[in-house]
Amino acid sequence: xxxxxxxxxxxxxxxxxxxxxxxxxxxxxxxxxxxxxxxxxxxxxxxxxxxxxxxxxxxxxxxxxxxxxxxxxxxxxxxxxxxxxxxxxxxxxxxxxxxxxxxxxxxxxxxxxxxxxxxxxxxxxxxxxxxxxxxxxxxxxxxxxxxxxxxxxxxxxxxxxxxxxxxxxxxxxxxxxxxxxxxxxxxxxxxxxxxxxxxxxxxxxxxxxxxxxxxxxxxxxxxxxxxxxxxxxxxxxxxxxxxxxxxxxxxxxxxxxxxxxxxxxxxxxxxxxxxxxxxxxxxxxxxxxxxxxxxxxxxxxxxxxxxxxxxxxxxxxxxxxxxxxxxxxxxxxxxxxxxxxxxxxxxxxxxxxxxxxxxxxxxxxxxxxxxxxxxxxxxxxxxxxxxxxxxxxxxxxxxxxxxxxxxxxxxxxxxxxxxxxxxxxxxxxxxxxxxxxxxxxxxxxxxxxxxxxxxxxxxxxxxxxxxxxxxxxxxxxxxxxxxxxxxxxxxxxxxxxxxxxxxxxxxxxxxxxxxxxxxxxxxxxxxxxxxxxxxxxxxxxxxxxxxxxxxxxxxxxxxxxxxxxxxxxxxxxxxxxxxxxxxxxxxxxxxxx
Amino acid sequence: xxxxxxxxxxxxxxxxxxxxxxxxxxxxxxxxxxxxxxxxxxxxxxxxxxxxxxxxxxxxxxxxxxxxxxxxxxxxxxxxxxxxxxxxxxxxxxxxxxxxxxxxxxxxxxxxxxxxxxxxxxxxxxxxxxxxxxxxxxxxxxxxxxxxxxxxxxxxxxxxxxxxxxxxxxxxxxxxxxxxxxxxxxxxxxxxxxxxxxxxxxxxxxxxxxxxxxxxxxxxxxxxxxxxxxxxxxxxxxxxxxxxxxxxxxxxxxxxxxxxxxxxxxxxxxxxxxxxxxxxxxxxxxxxxxxxxxxxxxxxxxxxxxxxxxxxxxxxxxxxxxxxxxxxxxxxxxxx
Numbered sequence: 001x002x003x004x005x006x007x008x009x010x011x012x013x014x015x016x017x018x019x020x021x022x023x024x025x026x027x028x029x030x031x032x033x034x035x036x037x038x039x040x041x042x043x044x045x046x047x048x049x050x051x052x053x054x055x056x057x058x059x060x061x062x063x064x065x066x067x068x069x070x071x072x073x074x075x076x077x078x079x080x081x082x083x084x085x086x087x088x089x090x091x092x093x094x095x096x097x098x099x100x101x102x103x104x105x106x107x108x109x110x111x112x113x114x115x116x117x118x119x120x121x122x123x124x125x126x127x128x129x130x131x132x133x134x135x136x137x138x139x140x141x142x143x144x145x146x147x148x149x150x151x152x153x154x155x156x157x158x159x160x161x162x163x164x165x166x167x168x169x170x171x172x173x174x175x176x177x178x179x180x181x182x183x184x185x186x187x188x189x190x191x192x193x194x195x196x197x198x199x200x201x202x203x204x205x206x207x208x209x210x211x212x213x214x215x216x217x218x219x220x221x222x223x224x225x226x227x228x229x230x231x232x233x234x235x236x237x238x239x240x241x242x243x244x245x246x247x248x249x250x251x252x253x254x255x256x257x258x259x260x261x262x263x264x265x266x267x268x269x270x271x272x273x274x275x276x277x278x279x280x281x282x283x284x285x286x287x288x289x290x291x292x293x294x295x296x297x298x299x300x301x302x303x304x305x306x307x308x309x310x311x312x313x314x315x316x317x318x319x320x321x322x323x324x325x326x327x328x329x330x331x332x333x334x335x336x337x338x339x340x341x342x343x344x345x346x347x348x349x350x351x352x353x354x355x356x357x358x359x360x361x362x363x364x365x366x367x368x369x370x371x372x373x374x375x376x377x378x379x380x381x382x383x384x385x386x387x388x389x390x391x392x393x394x395x396x397x398x399x400x401x402x403x404x405x406x407x408x409x410x411x412x413x414x415x416x417x418x419x420x421x422x423x424x425x426x427x428x429x430x431x432x433x434x435x436x437x438x439x440x441x442x443x444x445x446x447x448x449x450x451x452x453x454x455x456x457x458x459x460x461x462x463x464x465x466x467x468x469x470x471x472x473x474x475x476x477x478x479x480x481x482x483x484x485x486x487x488x489x490x491x492x493x494x495x496x497x498x499x500x501x502x503x504x505x506x507x508x509x510x511x512x513x514x515x516x517x518x519x520x521x522x523x524x525x526x527x528x529x530x531x532x533x534x535x536x537x538x539x540x541x542x543x544x545x546x547x548x549x550x551x552x553x554x555x556x557x558x559x560x561x562x563x564x565x566x567x568x569x570x571x572x573x574x575x576x577x578x579x580x581x582x583x584x585x586x587x588x589x590x591x592x593x
Numbered sequence: 594x595x596x597x598x599x600x601x602x603x604x605x606x607x608x609x610x611x612x613x614x615x616x617x618x619x620x621x622x623x624x625x626x627x628x629x630x631x632x633x634x635x636x637x638x639x640x641x642x643x644x645x646x647x648x649x650x651x652x653x654x655x656x657x658x659x660x661x662x663x664x665x666x667x668x669x670x671x672x673x674x675x676x677x678x679x680x681x682x683x684x685x686x687x688x689x690x691x692x693x694x695x696x697x698x699x700x701x702x703x704x705x706x707x708x709x710x711x712x713x714x715x716x717x718x719x720x721x722x723x724x725x726x727x728x729x730x731x732x733x734x735x736x737x738x739x740x741x742x743x744x745x746x747x748x749x750x751x752x753x754x755x756x757x758x759x760x761x762x763x764x765x766x767x768x769x770x771x772x773x774x775x776x777x778x779x780x781x782x783x784x785x786x787x788x789x790x791x792x793x794x795x796x797x798x799x800x801x802x803x804x805x806x807x808x809x810x811x812x813x814x815x816x817x818x819x820x821x822x823x824x825x826x827x828x829x830x831x832x833x834x835x836x837x838x839x840x841x842x843x844x845x846x847x848x849x850x851x852x853x854x855x856x857x858x859x860x861x862x863x864x865x866x867x868x869x870x871x872x873x874x875x876x877x878x879x880x881x882x883x884x885x886x887x888x889x890x891x892x893x894x895x896x897x898x899x900x901x902x903x904x905x906x907x908x909x910x911x912x913x914x915x916x917x918x919x920x921x922x923x924x925x926x927x928x929x
Contacts, residue, residue: 036616135626135737136618136720160618162736166728182728184738184768199616221738221769222726255731259676292676293731 043201044140044156049123050203051142051195052076052116053091053149054100056084057379064143064154064194065090065114066125066203072098072116073239075231076193077208078105079175081112082340083347086389086397087381090116091152092123099385104238105396107340108246108330109302110175110208111231112193112396113238117385125195128202130227133181137161141185141207141223143194154194159185167295167302168209168224176246178302180224181205187223196225203228230303236501236510237305241400244500245306245336247327253283253297261291263314269544271326275573277314284320285313306330308502324505337394404498405490408512411532416561418486423587425483429565432578439479446480450577463519464541473548473571474521478539481518482550485525486534490514499524504536505549505570511535546572558584618720621785622737627674627703629735629779631724632658632681632695635666646723646735646778646791647671647695649704650817654679654697657707657817658777659793660686664693665891667856671697676732683891685820685827688883688912689919690813691759692790694820705779705787707817710810713764713788717742721770721807723778723791735778740768740805748795748806757795758917763806764789771795771805780807828888828899837904843897845905845926847871850893857892862913874922877915884912 052065052074063080067073074090081088081102090100103113116122133139140158148155163182183196187207196205205225237244250270253261261283266273283291287300287310304310306329313322331339381389392398428438435451447456448469455468457477467474481493490496495517501510504526511526524547526536533555538547548571552564563584569576628649636643647658656671663669664683671681679697686693713719721738728736744765748757764780771794778791789807796803819825843850847869851861860882865871882890886903887910890896903909909924 134617134619134622135734136620136622138617160737160739162738163728163734166733182736219769220772222728222736222772293733295730295733 040199043197043199044142046123047125047140047142047195047197047201047203048093048154048156050125051093051154053144053147053152053154054080054084054114054193055089055091055147057087057089057381062088062144062147063190063192064207066142066195066206067092067116067122068124068127068203070122070124071120072100072118072122073103074100074114074116075195075206076112076114077206078107078110078112079208079347080193081105081114082107082344085348086391087385088114090114091149092116093153094123095152097152099382101385101388101399102396103400104241104244105340106234106238106244106246106305107336107343108176109226109230109234110177111206111226111234111238113235115388115400117388125197125203126201127228127232128198128200128204130181130204130229133161133164133198133204133227135161135164138199139181139183139185139196139204140199141183141187141191141194141196141225143191143207145186145188145190147190155191157186157191159183162222165296165299166224167298175209176302177209177224177226179227179230179299180209181227183207183223183225184221185223186219188219191223206231227303233303233308234305234500236512237499239400240404240498240500241395241397241402242497242500243336243340243394243396245329245331245333247301247304247306247308248330249301249312249325250328251277253294255294256282259292261294261297270328271546272312272323274546275312275323275325276321277312277323277325278316280316282315283312284315285311287311301327305500305502307499309505333394401498404512405496405514408498408514408527408532409489409491411512412486412527412534413489414532415534415555415563418561418586419488420588421559421561421586422487422589425587426583426585427479427581428583429579429581432580437577437579439476441479441483443484446476446483448476448479459519463521467541467548471571472569472576473546474539474541475548475550475569475576477521477541478523478537478548478550481516481521481523481539482525482534482537484518485514485516485523490516494518501529502526505551507535548576559586561586618737618739618783621720621781621783622722625720625722625737625779625781625785626734628705629674629722629724630656631672631727631729631735632656632663632777633670633672634663634668636663642727642773644724644727644774645776646725646774648722648777648779648787649673649702650694650707651704651821652700652702654699654702655684655704655821656681656695656697657790657813658693658695659790660688660691660693661776661793662859664695665857665859669695671695672731673699673702674732674734685825686883686889686891687813687816687820687825688758688914690761690816691792691808692813692816694817707787707810707814710787710814711782712809712811713742713745713782715742715744718783719764719766719768719788720781720783720785721766721768721775721778721791722781723770723772723775725770725772725775725778727774738768738770740766740770743767745809757792758914758919759792759808761808761812763792763808766805766807769803769805770807771803824887825884826889827891827895828885828902830898834902836901839905841900841903841905841907841909841926843900845870846909846924848876850896853893855892858894860890860893860896870924870926874911874924875920876911876913876922876924880913880915880920882911882913883919884910886910 050067055062065074065076086102088100090098098116100114100116142154162184166180166182168177191207207225209224251266254264256262263281309326312325390398425441437450439448445458450469457466499513499515514525516523523539528535536551538549540547551568554566555562565581567579630647632645632647645663647656650657669681671679681695681697684696722735742764748763776793780789789809792806847866848871849864851863862880885899888899905926
């Protein structure tokens with residue numbers, strides 16, 4: 001025995017001697033090990049600082065969250081905030097309790113955006129690119145399992161990434177976990193809504209679901225986190241204060257005998273159909289990913305909000321075709337609102353209305369978490385906080401829509417105050433082909449003269465029927481709404497709301513979008529983040545019709561305001577016109593008579 | 594000069610190895626996953642998942658998995674890591690060590706060599722690869738969990754508590770490895786070297802706790818080799834093989850099986866005729882017959898076929914599963 005020990009001691013020394021020289025400290029722990037330990041404790045300390053424990057105001061439920069901006073925006077789960085309501089209290093590791101309000105909801109993706117109040121220097125989590133996460137990477141969850149954080153200190157559980165790009169069926173609820181990250185870090189009831197970090201302490205996902213079957217509601221070595229990349233796509237929408245919908249292609253896919261993924265059904269009213277997708281086409285790439293399984297397809301679909309345009313490559317007759325398809329909503333607007341109301345009513349049902357971590361009905365065999373005694377009555381919402389809660393149908397909190405709308409409008413006005421030019425606008429120029437074009441835009445009526453002929457739109461008659469010039473899909477109507485928006489702004493033009501952020505054709509990044517309903521048509525105006533400039537608008541005459549897309553470039557000063565001088569018009573699959581404006585004349589607002 | 598160069602090369606190689614030794618298991622995981630398979634078969638009711646895990650142990654398509662009801666069907670499907678699907682043949686099993694070997698018609702597969710399997714000491718860090726909860730389908734990769742070996746010990750098959758047919762040495766793990774569908778998964782060390790087969794779910798009926806364990810390869814390797822060599826398999830039904838003039842039958846032994854209505858009806862004892870050899874041997878209704886004289890009885894027809902090759906004057910040794918226990922009995926047909 002002694003000899004054996006000697007031998008192993010010698011072995012150990014030999015191993016150590018083979019390591020690079022500075023590896024051993026006096027106490028025998030290699031420097032590399034100590035460095036790794038330091039790295040881990042530092043990463044955890046950083047991460048813990050941004051973690052939030054969510055409690056309902058009556059102390060009777062809750063979950064977890066994580067702060068992502070210094071002014072207090074934080075992510076959590078829909079199924080955490082749904083039973084809690086619009087007002088909640090959040091503790092952080094600094095030992096303070098912060099008031100918080102709901103901002104936006106993505107019920108299908110099980111994401112909630114909330115805002116903590118009282119500071120503009122909250123510690124925040126740094127978001128990673130979750131597509132870089134690999135199976136086998138270390139990761140850790142921070143949160144409030146079993147609502148233990150009554151001492152305000154969150155719990156840290158360490159593990160590895162067990163799977164990536166996992167797809168979990170909705171299973172009887174609206175919560176669908178697409179493209180999620182699977183981990184063996186302990187995820188227990190109460191961890192929901194909390195952050196999953198990589199080993200560097202960067203945010204890679206929001207924990208939300210476990211596979212709980214016959215073992216009761218405790219960790220079974222398998223938790224799922226919503227990928228942070230998916231949430232990045234939804235972030236603008238969540239900040240809109242709306243109840244946000246997920247997307248569908250308007251087509252279903254199935255695997256054929258060769259393992260190819262083919263279109264097995266397609267709605268003729270879908271944008272995919274209008275772009276040329278047909279039954280039997282093979283899906284090669286979608287959203288920049290190769291598609292090898294139905295789940296792979298659903299994973300892509302699950303990470304985009306309704307209305308986004310996503311590149312799709314199909315194969316037909318041996319030829320690949322690249323398309324840009326617009327996704328439509330999974331739910332009808334009213335349907336989504338109804339689903340959320342139902343869920344909320346169920347979640348808030350007394351007694352023990354709270355089921356903070358229950359993804360409702362999600363798995364057969366789920367058992368209820370231990371019941372907690374009924375807490376005291378919820379305290380009244382503080383007055384300063386009450387001002388930040390505005391109820392409106394279709395919104396989680398309309399207050400934040402107003403906030404975003406105001407922000408975007410203020411940004412837009414850096415190109416000038418158009419309200420003084422409430423008279424006729426004359427625009428003249430030429431097309432790329434050298435043909436003369438001119439437009440006269442006015443309050444009651446606008447007209448255009450282009451090579452194809454003359455056209456007009458008049459207020460009071462159905463805008464969806466006045467889509468001239470022919471082939472443009474409604475350029476004149478778009479210009480008419482554009483002028484009215486610049487003069488009146490979102491609050492006076494009629495029905496306008498902040499939609500969120502969307503990508504634009506052939507441009508990088510995401511753009512703030514304001515949706516305006518004018519007459520019977522809907523227009524989406526896109527603003528460049530940073531400059532606030534209006535760079536594009538889409539006018540949708542009717543559901544199931546291609547919009548007229550107008551892209552505004554080359555802004556130059558005209559009569560103390562700046563206006564675009566190069567305008568590209570798309571309709572359907574091609575460019576309708578590229579216009580260069582050479583003369584712009586804005587008439588002032590007529591004095592009231 | 595040359596020596597110094599060597600030194601600096603060694604330094605370069607060893608530095609990152611030390612600094613990042615623990616930063617990720619990703620390369621190891623990528624190396625192991627192509628060897629993992631998803632297995633689909635019988636079951637489907639609550640608590641009886643129709644799936645389990647396995648891993649490839651030869652380039653020609655031998656697959657090691659756990660012996661379970663999932664394999665009680667003619668139609669066992671194996672899905673490789675790359676998504677290819679195969680109908681698998683159950684070529685043999687050894688219920689005493691809870692393993693079965695399947696064969697698919699494929700070549701040049703990534704596989705584990707059992708000869709290279711390693712032993713683990715308590716405290717060793719391990720990775721468990723499996724398709725727990727059937728999370729992965731098609732070409733989606735198996736899941737991986739991490740943990741440590743808590744102990745290497747015998748699985749005490751205690752009646753009423755942890756009931757396991759296997760009572761040999763096992764690694765007890767501190768990770769939640771033994772979930773539905775995880776049985777048959779591969780337990781490796783942190784470098785991806787095969788060490789054990791992830792066991793089935795094992796629940797303590799007294800306190801509803803679950804034990805996570807894996808069976809060392811060294812405990813199953815002999816059985817696997819025997820199966821591949823043609824043993825521990827069903828008796829082949831070969832017309833060229835001579836049968837005894839007066840073969841053994843179930844009736845002679847006093848064994849009544851449950852009605853044989855499926856293609857692979859498990860050979861459960863329905864009744865034991867009073868005062869028969871079966872009754873004297875202690876055979877009981879609900880016993881499931883696993884082996885007849887070292888021939889696997891995967892089904893009632895396997896069992897009858899095996900008996901037809903045994904002379905009625907010879908001994909019949911049956912290995913049966915009674916609840917979670919394995920019981921061996923010896924029977925002789927009565928004199929004529």
